[in-house]
Amino acid sequence: MSINETSRAYGAQKSSIREIAAYAGARKAEIGSENVFDFSLGNPSVPAPDAVRASIERALALPATQLHGYTPANGLPAVREAVAASLTRRFGDGAASAGDLYLTCGAAASLSITFHAVVNPGDEVIVIAPYFPEYRVWIETSGATCVEVLADPATFQVDVASVAAAITPRTKAVVINSPNNPVGSVYSRDNLAALADALREAEKSLGTAIYLVADEPYREITYGAEVPWVPSVYDRTIVCYSYSKSLSLPGERIGWVLVPPTNPDHDDLILAVAGAGRKLGFVCAPALFQRVLMDCVDCPSDVEAYAKNRRALTEGLSALGYEFIEPEGAFYLWVKALEPDAEKFFERAKALELLPVPSDSFGCPGWVRVGYCVSYETIVNSMPAWEKLAASYR
Amino acid sequence: MSINETSRAYGAQKSSIREIAAYAGARKAEIGSENVFDFSLGNPSVPAPDAVRASIERALALPATQLHGYTPANGLPAVREAVAASLTRRFGDGAASAGDLYLTCGAAASLSITFHAVVNPGDEVIVIAPYFPEYRVWIETSGATCVEVLADPATFQVDVASVAAAITPRTKAVVINSPNNPVGSVYSRDNLAALADALREAEKSLGTAIYLVADEPYREITYGAEVPWVPSVYDRTIVCYSYSKSLSLPGERIGWVLVPPTNPDHDDLILAVAGAGRKLGFVCAPALFQRVLMDCVDCPSDVEAYAKNRRALTEGLSALGYEFIEPEGAFYLWVKALEPDAEKFFERAKALELLPVPSDSFGCPGWVRVGYCVSYETIVNSMPAWEKLAASYR
Structure with a gap:
C-alpha cells in the first residue's frame, strides 16, 4: 500500500x-x-430558532453573486463585527473586535486550525480526560502528542495538580471544554483561576508559552451555572466556538476562532490561524450561514x-x-x-x-x-x- | 516565536x-x-441559477433538525446518489455510484483531502505550470514536494515528455486542471491518452502507483471543446470537483471527491479520503447546500x-x-x-x-x-x- x-x-x-x-x-x-x-x-x-429561517429568507433577496460569492478568508467584516459586538456586550469592553475573529466551518475546523497554528512537530498538547475523542485525531495530525490528564474523579473539575505535573518543556497547549462533553460539568472560576496560575508558573519556570484552548460549543447550554470568560482569567487563551449546539446548526458548519486582544502573541496568532486555515484547504466559512450570524448571534x-x-x-x-x-x-x-x-x-x-x-x-x-x-x-x-x-x- | x-x-x-x-x-x-x-x-x-434559490426555499420547509443536522461524513446518501446518477448519465454506466463519492467543502477541501489521502512524507506531486498557486500550499502541507513541469509552451497542453522525465520513484501523483486555470486550455483526448501511457509505463518500470488527480471545477464552462472523462483514460484517477463555478456558489463551499470504481485501489482510497477529511477537521459538507445539489446537479x-x-x-x-x-x-x-x-x-x-x-x-x-x-x-x-x-x- x-x-x-x-x-x-x-x-x-x-x-x-x-x-x-x-x-x-x-x-x-x-x-x-x-x-x-x-x-x-x-x-x-x-x-x-425561527430567526434562522427568517434570516435565510431575507438573505435570498440579495443579488446571488453577492450572496453566494467568495468572502474574505476570515469572513465577512460585517459578520465579524456583529459577533465581536455580541461578545463585547456579554464579556465586557475589549473582549473582541472584528479583527480578532476568524470564521470557520464549525468547531472541528476551529480546533484543527488552532492546533495547526500553534503546534510544532514534537510538541505536546494536554487534554482533560474524559474528552471528546476527535481531539486526539486533530492534535496528532498537527504533529503533536496528545497527553491525557484525568479530571478530578470526584467533581470532574480540572485536576490542576495533575495538569501541572504533566507539563513539560514541550507542552504547547492545554485544551479545556466547559460546559463539558461528555460529563456536563462546568469549570468554576476558582478552578480556572487555579489552572491559570499553574500555567503561568510553568511558563515562568520553563521559559515557554502555553496556550489555553477553550473549546466552547456548549457555552449557551447551561442550567444556572456561570461559565467564566476564559480570556479574563488567562491571557494566552484562544477560544474555539461553533453554532452547532447554540443555534442547532451542526450540519451547516459555522463557527469561529477568537484570538483575544489580550493574548500577548495576538498579531502572530492571527496570522498563524489564517495560515493554518489556508494550509488545510478552508477557503472561507459557508457564506449564507455567515450572514445568518448577523441576525442570530444573540438568539437565545x-x-x-x-x-x-x-x-x-x-x-x-x-x-x-x-x-x-x-x-x-x-x-x-x-x-x-x-x-x-x-x-x-x-x-x-x-x-x-x-x-x-x-x-x-x-x-x-x-x-x-x-x-x-x-x-x-x-x-x-x-x-x-x-x-x-x-x-x-x- | x-x-x-x-x-x-x-x-x-x-x-x-x-x-x-x-x-x-x-x-x-x-x-x-x-x-x-x-x-x-x-x-x-x-x-x-434560479433553481438554487427555489431549492433552498423548498428545503426550508423541512423540519429544522433534519435540515440542519449532521450528515454522514461523506454526505447525505440521497445527494451522493443524485450526483452519481448525473455522472453516469453523462459519462456512461459505471462512472460512479453513491459509495464512490465524498462530499466536501469545495475544491480546496477536495484537493487538500486527496493529497492527505495519498501522500506520505517525502513523496513528490507533479503540477503542470502554469498552475493555481494554492496547489503548492496543499501539496507541501500534506508532506510532499511540489514538482513543477512546464506545459507545452506553444499549445499549453501537457508536455508529456517533460512529465515522464520528471517522474521519480517518489512520484505519488500528477495534478491536472482541465479546463485550465490560468490558461483556459482544455487537454485533448490524445494528450490525456499520451499522459496516461507515460504514467502507466513509469508505474511499470518503477513498480510504483501514480495517481492522476483531475481538478475539474471548470468542466461545465467550455466553448465547444470536448472535456474527456479522465477515469475513462487512466484507471488510477481521482476526480476533484466543486460547484463554485458551474453553479456560481464559490462562497458556499460545496464539492466532492470521486474515487472511480475502476480505480484499482478504490476501497483503500475511499477509506483514506474519509480519514483525511476527518484528520483535517471536515465533519461534513454544509448540509443545506448538499440538498441543493439534489435539485441542481444537472442545471446548465x-x-x-x-x-x-x-x-x-x-x-x-x-x-x-x-x-x-x-x-x-x-x-x-x-x-x-x-x-x-x-x-x-x-x-x-x-x-x-x-x-x-x-x-x-x-x-x-x-x-x-x-x-x-x-x-x-x-x-x-x-x-x-x-x-x-x-x-x-x-
Whole structure:
C-alpha cells in the first residue's frame, strides 16, 4: 500500500459513538423506534430558532453573486463585527473586535486550525480526560502528542495538580471544554483561576508559552451555572466556538476562532490561524450561514427543552439508585457504571435496548455518557429499562 | 516565536491575486469603479441559477433538525446518489455510484483531502505550470514536494515528455486542471491518452502507483471543446470537483471527491479520503447546500455570458495585435506580455488601470491572466487602455 496509512486507518476506524448510533438505527428499523432508547449522539433535538429561517429568507433577496460569492478568508467584516459586538456586550469592553475573529466551518475546523497554528512537530498538547475523542485525531495530525490528564474523579473539575505535573518543556497547549462533553460539568472560576496560575508558573519556570484552548460549543447550554470568560482569567487563551449546539446548526458548519486582544502573541496568532486555515484547504466559512450570524448571534438557545429532559433523567435515575455527576451544562449525563468495566455495563444495557456510550471512548473507565438531546418521551419511556438494568446488578 | 512558523508565514504572505484584487478595490474607491478594469479574480460574474434559490426555499420547509443536522461524513446518501446518477448519465454506466463519492467543502477541501489521502512524507506531486498557486500550499502541507513541469509552451497542453522525465520513484501523483486555470486550455483526448501511457509505463518500470488527480471545477464552462472523462483514460484517477463555478456558489463551499470504481485501489482510497477529511477537521459538507445539489446537479451553467465576454475580449485584443492562447474553457485569457518580464508589463498595464495577473504567480514567466468573469461593459470599456498599452511598446 502506497497511500497514506494514517488516513486510511482513520477512515477505517469507526468512532465508537457513530458505531453505537448506527446500531441504534438498525435496531430501530428492526423492532420499532419507540422500543430503542438511543442516547448515543450529540445531535441537538431542539430545532434551530425561527430567526434562522427568517434570516435565510431575507438573505435570498440579495443579488446571488453577492450572496453566494467568495468572502474574505476570515469572513465577512460585517459578520465579524456583529459577533465581536455580541461578545463585547456579554464579556465586557475589549473582549473582541472584528479583527480578532476568524470564521470557520464549525468547531472541528476551529480546533484543527488552532492546533495547526500553534503546534510544532514534537510538541505536546494536554487534554482533560474524559474528552471528546476527535481531539486526539486533530492534535496528532498537527504533529503533536496528545497527553491525557484525568479530571478530578470526584467533581470532574480540572485536576490542576495533575495538569501541572504533566507539563513539560514541550507542552504547547492545554485544551479545556466547559460546559463539558461528555460529563456536563462546568469549570468554576476558582478552578480556572487555579489552572491559570499553574500555567503561568510553568511558563515562568520553563521559559515557554502555553496556550489555553477553550473549546466552547456548549457555552449557551447551561442550567444556572456561570461559565467564566476564559480570556479574563488567562491571557494566552484562544477560544474555539461553533453554532452547532447554540443555534442547532451542526450540519451547516459555522463557527469561529477568537484570538483575544489580550493574548500577548495576538498579531502572530492571527496570522498563524489564517495560515493554518489556508494550509488545510478552508477557503472561507459557508457564506449564507455567515450572514445568518448577523441576525442570530444573540438568539437565545432553547435551553428549557434540555432542562426538562435533564430533570426527568436525573430524577428518574436518582430514584433507581444510579450515581451520576449533576450536569451544569451541555446535554449529557455522566452516569457511573454499575460494574468497573463500562463496556460490560454497556453490553448489559444494550440487551435492554438502552444505548449510552461507554466512557472508555472518552479516555476514562467506569462510566457511561447518556445524551439527553432526545425527545422527552424517549427519556420517560426508557425508565423501566434502566430499572431492569439496575435490578440485574442486585 | 513558539507558534507554527509555516502557518504564520502562510497567513502573512498574501496571494498576489488577492493583492491585486485589493488594490483594484482601493483604486475603484479612489477614481470610480468604471475607470478601473479589474481582471484579477475568478469570482463568477454570472449569478447562481434560479433553481438554487427555489431549492433552498423548498428545503426550508423541512423540519429544522433534519435540515440542519449532521450528515454522514461523506454526505447525505440521497445527494451522493443524485450526483452519481448525473455522472453516469453523462459519462456512461459505471462512472460512479453513491459509495464512490465524498462530499466536501469545495475544491480546496477536495484537493487538500486527496493529497492527505495519498501522500506520505517525502513523496513528490507533479503540477503542470502554469498552475493555481494554492496547489503548492496543499501539496507541501500534506508532506510532499511540489514538482513543477512546464506545459507545452506553444499549445499549453501537457508536455508529456517533460512529465515522464520528471517522474521519480517518489512520484505519488500528477495534478491536472482541465479546463485550465490560468490558461483556459482544455487537454485533448490524445494528450490525456499520451499522459496516461507515460504514467502507466513509469508505474511499470518503477513498480510504483501514480495517481492522476483531475481538478475539474471548470468542466461545465467550455466553448465547444470536448472535456474527456479522465477515469475513462487512466484507471488510477481521482476526480476533484466543486460547484463554485458551474453553479456560481464559490462562497458556499460545496464539492466532492470521486474515487472511480475502476480505480484499482478504490476501497483503500475511499477509506483514506474519509480519514483525511476527518484528520483535517471536515465533519461534513454544509448540509443545506448538499440538498441543493439534489435539485441542481444537472442545471446548465450560463456559459453564454462568458462566451460573449470571451468573444469581445479575444476579438478586441486580436485587433490590437496581442497574442494569446485561444481559450477553450474556464473564464481566463492567457495573454503574452509585450516584454519578457511579465511583472514589468503588469506595472505598465496597472498605470493604465488595467489589472490582469502576471504569470509569475502561476509558475511561468512572460504572460498575464485576464479573468473575463466580469461585466461585458468592463471588457468593452477597457479596450482603449489595452490600445494605449500596446502603443507604448511600439
